[in-house]
Amino acid sequence: MRIKVLAAKLLAKKVHKDTLKWTSNPVATQQNVLKKLIEAASYTKFGVDHSFSKIKSAEDFSKQVPVRDYEALKPYVDLVIEGKKDILWKGKPVYFAKTSGTTSGAKYIPLTRESIPFHVQAARNALLSYIYETGNADFVKGKMIFLQGSPILEEKNGIKLGRLSGIVAHYVPKYLSKNRMPSWETNCIEDWETKVNAIVDETFNENMTLISGIPAWVQMYFEKLQQKTGQTVGELFKNFSLYVYGGVNFEPYRAKFENLIGRKVAAIELFPASEGFFAYQDSQNEKGMLLLLNHGIFYEFIKADEFFTNPEGSGPKRYTIGEVELGVNYALIISTNAGLWAYNIGDTVQFTSLKPHRVIVSGRIKHFISAFGEHVIGKEVEHALKEAMENSTIRINEFTVAPQITPETGLPYHEWLIEFDHEASSEPDNLEAFALKIDDAMRKQNSYYDDLIVGKVLRTLVITKVEQNGFQNYMKSIGKLGGQNKLPRLSNDRAIADILVKNNKK
Known part of the structure; x- marks a missing residue:
């Protein structure tokens, strides 16, 4: 040896x-x-x-x-x-x-x-x-x-x-x-x-x-x-x-x-x-x-x-x-x-x-979000999440981001679909406060996104919790579980988000 x-x-x-x-x-x-x-x-x-x-x-x-x-x-x-x-x-x-x-x-x-x-x-x-x-x-x-x-x-x-x-x-x-x-x-x-x-x-x-x-x-x-x-x-x-x-x-x-x-x-x-x-x-x-x-x-x-x-x-x-x-x-x-x-x-x-x-x-x-001209890219969402998680016990299994252009009420927003770790301590105590941390980090990185928030074209992002193994089940349902298959970090449409939201309601 x-x-x-x-x-x-x-x-x-x-x-x-x-x-x-x-x-x-x-x-x-x-x-x-x-x-x-x-x-x-x-x-x-x-x-x-x-x-x-x-x-x-x-x-x-x-x-x-x-x-x-x-x-x-x-x-x-x-x-x-x-x-x-x-x-x-x-x-x-x-x-x-x-x-x-x-x-x-x-x-x-x-x-x-x-x-x-x-x-x-x-x-x-x-x-x-x-x-x-x-x-x-x-x-x-x-x-x-x-x-x-x-x-x-x-x-x-x-x-x-x-x-x-x-x-x-x-x-x-x-x-x-x-x-x-x-x-x-x-x-x-x-x-x-x-x-x-x-x-x-x-x-x-x-x-x-x-x-x-x-x-x-x-x-x-x-x-x-x-x-x-x-x-x-x-x-x-x-x-x-x-x-x-x-x-x-x-x-x-x-x-x-x-x-x-x-x-x-x-x-x-x-x-x-x-x-x-x-x-x-x-x-x-x-x-x-x-x-x-x-x-x-x-x-x-x-x-x-x-x-x-x-x-x-x-x-x-x-x-x-x-x-x-x-x-x-x-x-x-x-x-x-x-x-x-x-x-x-x-x-x-x-x-x-x-x-x-x-x-x-x-x-x-x-893979970007620019439904409103914000030009958000993968590096930005990953960095924002990392910054929001610093000095905390929050842990995630997986996440993806999509625009919500036609919400039932209020202004449009970016929807963050996040699967937190199953242990209770890994989830934020206050989901809205955690969302605001991510949003602040996004605004610091992306001036277009910041302008849209300031101009009240968008409201601050919304987090939707995904059920345990929700992302694995999604990848399995489309025949892409394992190997070198990867989930897109963000999409300019709701093809993935709508399925995850729908599965959450079952």
Whole structure:
């Protein structure tokens, strides 16, 4: 075990040294990535259609390749699905990561021989960065659990497909295979609740040191462990020292986790997606995640408040890494070595540092509330809730926000649907006072929202308590319980809110 710890520390030192090389030259690094991407795909159908052979700069690329979402790229993807070669990237992809779609149903995101190693490398380097900074490598001696989708893959015209986390499960390094949990058989269970119960049975007697997964589903795992053993997670897993998560902000869950664990545990945030692994938290002392500029992805950024504009028919300005500013909300646009070109992944980011380039995920370009022109984003509602909960015993399981445009009485308002922890002390003594705290925090962050409150267009927000397991039941009812599925923090309509309210009345 000492050898494994020593090896991890030596590798961490090497990775840190390599990282310094490209973080100190961000513009040149990204220019080189774009050049390699264009050269590799010049003779693909997409490359020919967009005159890749004439592209010499990021400016040329921006002019010749319009921003697309999945719906716009789908005609090319459909050709790849049919088994045709050299469409978006040279040859054929090795896998499709199958994700939930919108108007087109399921989405098939290509993964290539060139892109897959970066998914694995980024996850590894996130842990190594933690080891380098803290000197703590003891977690490598224990068992590690990764809550993820089934590794069982289907096949479509010779290309295997499944959830990204299930695909990546086939690439676990040999040195981790003995430490990794749950078992392959348990990982293959499709039903999420059955799977979590099986994971509890397999792990409650083990020396778990690292646990990874989306907060909502890890919380379910922790609760079931506590129900089975009568102990806190920290009592059960005395050497549990590191939690790794991605996909959603951990802050709304932090108080609940600390209660379930019984103590504080270090955490590492990741920014992975089927389309690419974009960033990871490289420091416990600095805000934000290190944007991976040398991982086969060329990044462009569009200011979120300009995203839906179309100046002179050319679309909004696309900024490169050398042009971004701190604190601006940007839509993230990517071009990758899996054949996604000027692709809008739907996430918005803000830079917290430019040396090196670190980001936070601020929300989704389509997940906002602006029913009255308030332009409220995910980062703002999460920060407001965190501020309102500070120095209190309040803990929540889950929440979402929606506008109430036509209330039965009074002015319109934002409705916050919150599921508090089941313990009595975790709920606010005065719900209206708690709502006012959140509202004050929102007004400090968002001047548009403040103007609407002052102008009596809106009244202060209203909290609706959601029944215990209400969000889990909702996700189950739409077939999205577990795995990498996430609940939107806020919506500009009441599609989710009305169902939750209706279920509350049953």
